[in-house]
Amino acid sequence: MPTVSALDHVRDLGRFVSASPSSFHATAEAARRLSAAGFKQLDERQEWPKEAGSYFVIRHGALLAWLLPATAGPRTGFNIFGAHTDSPSFKLKPKSTTGRFGWLQAGVEVYGGPLLNSWLDRELCLAGRLVLLDGSTVLAQTTPLLRFPQLAVHLDRSVNEGFKLDRQYQMNPIWGLGDPSEADLLAVLAESAGVQAAQVAGYDVVLADTQQPEVFGADQAFFASGRLDNLSSVHAGVQALIELADTTENAGSESEAPIAVLAAFDHEEVGSGSTSGASGPILADILARISASLGAGSEDWHRALASSWCLSADAGHAVHPNYADRHDPANHPQLNAGPLLKINANQRYATDAEGAALVARLARQENIPYQEFVSNNDIPCGSTIGPLTATRLGIRTIDVGVPLLSMHSAREMSGVQDPLWLSQLGRAFFAATTGR
Incomplete structure (x- = not known):
């Protein structure tokens, strides 16, 4: 697949956002892109194919897509890139x-x-x-x-x-x-x-x-758009999975390749408690059916989950120059300095030492910068689908995301570089066989 510049990537993100004014439009646009790349849409009410391939399912405003390698077996683990399609x-x-x-x-x-x-x-x-x-x-x-x-x-x-x-x-x-x-x-x-x-x-x-998304600022450093929380992550995951599918098709599957899964949930902004939200059954349903198609029994299923990872991708906070006192004094994430590795002692984010080490290895492998984020102790920390996924399925989970200013505004602001780096991190994570 041709190399994409950060500017090209963020302009494509703008097209994705413009096509996605609601969670239902976001799943439709993701489905359109996946279908164009050769992914096959499946119906949850019908029997699914057992052969290797690239597939996706839509449930209301949520979409799950996956690459099933020819080498996958009953105990093959899942590398899940999690995001959400809704916005305030x-x-x-x-x-x-x-x-x-x-x-x-x-x-x-x-x-x-x-x-x-x-x-x-x-x-x-x-x-x-x-x-x-x-x-x-x-x-x-x-x-x-x-x-x-x-x-x-x-x-x-x-x-x-x-x-x-x-x-x-x-x-x-x-x-x-x-x-x-x-x-x-x-x-x-x-x-x-x-x-x-x-x-x-x-x-x-x-x-x-x-209002249409726009690149602006000195040296075209900034990107303004609605719904960057969290379509920046959905777009990153879709593009990463398509790129991985193209690479896999051209190079063949490795014997230890995990099952790469994009999980774009709905209703995160209102608590995720729905049939298409991260607190609902959708992820467990889809993963169980994939494993069952590979002949997995109960023992195999649990061993597959124990070999799995989830990279929960949701936008985070860059340091605001006019409100620096609202941030942790020692951690000041910048725009265009890399995706955030989000950490919270009270498990509002699911990252632990093992997850931090995996991100460090992937970032070094791909030459991707990243920054740690923690909250000010006096300001309550938000949360993501990460802890929900870890709690429901027991899957090791890491929280990351693009740094923003004006989060939850009708028009948010990111750096031009960070969305591409997040997609590249997602691509490396999808294919990762280390740290399992």
Whole structure:
């Protein structure tokens, strides 16, 4: 596969993000890329093939893809690159058409933990899935349609002295003019998908910023985009797995090759408790079926898990120059200095000494820089799918990710170099047979 520059990679990441305004669009875009690379989509309701190959499964807003080498047996371990497809946003409520005083507004519910103020005065679209009366599903995405308008400073002279938004009463975007009783936001959404509103029986729809991703800064050092948490990791994993599949096809499989798995879960931003989330059964289900197709019994299954690793990839924090006191005094991750190795004594991240050593070996092998991240003791640490995966399956797990500023903003910021390094680390991890 041709060598890709960091700038080419991040621009492709921008195209991936633009095609992925919702978790359902993200899985569709990942599936499109995997299919183009020769991966075959499987249906969980049907019998799966037992021969070696490259496969993927979609469950709602989650996608799992894997490379099954010809040399795999009942006890072959898994190298799992974990990520998540969802991002903080606002989800469309039932009875979505609201409004007053001649304005048409949308009823939305806060999804996850967005920086509310970052969503103000932006042109937003609606995106997600519509489930029709016949049970079929279609993806929908409107053109720029909605906006959360700020109150003018003339009407709130104290706004710059302290600012707090009421989630229920002040986070209601406008999308038109007229009488709400005579308008139907769902009809606009359905039209974008080429269906009639009367056909729509259910929907999972979020708001997304429509501003295009952009490279900027001195020497084109920075990258701004929505949903980098965590589409930067999903994109890295997809590209790494495609590259590995291409390399394996051209060079053949090694006798000890693990089963490389990309696990892109949904609902991480709201706790992962769903059929397609990391706290749900999806990963265990897929891994068990893969092992069963290789003839694994109970003993083989547990030995395969004991030989497995998970690299949990989720965006992390770069040091903010205006808020350095919010970071650990001795650990100041920079943009364009490499992916983060995320460590937490209270197991909010799953990295331990064995995992840190494996990352060190892979980084040295591939000449990839990386940086350690720990939280300030006075500020609660976030978490990832890493500890959930380790807890559910007992798989050794490492937490990594691209450093960001403005995390959970409608428009986040990374370095141009780091996303490529994360993908290269993922590629090396997929193929790793050391430290097993």
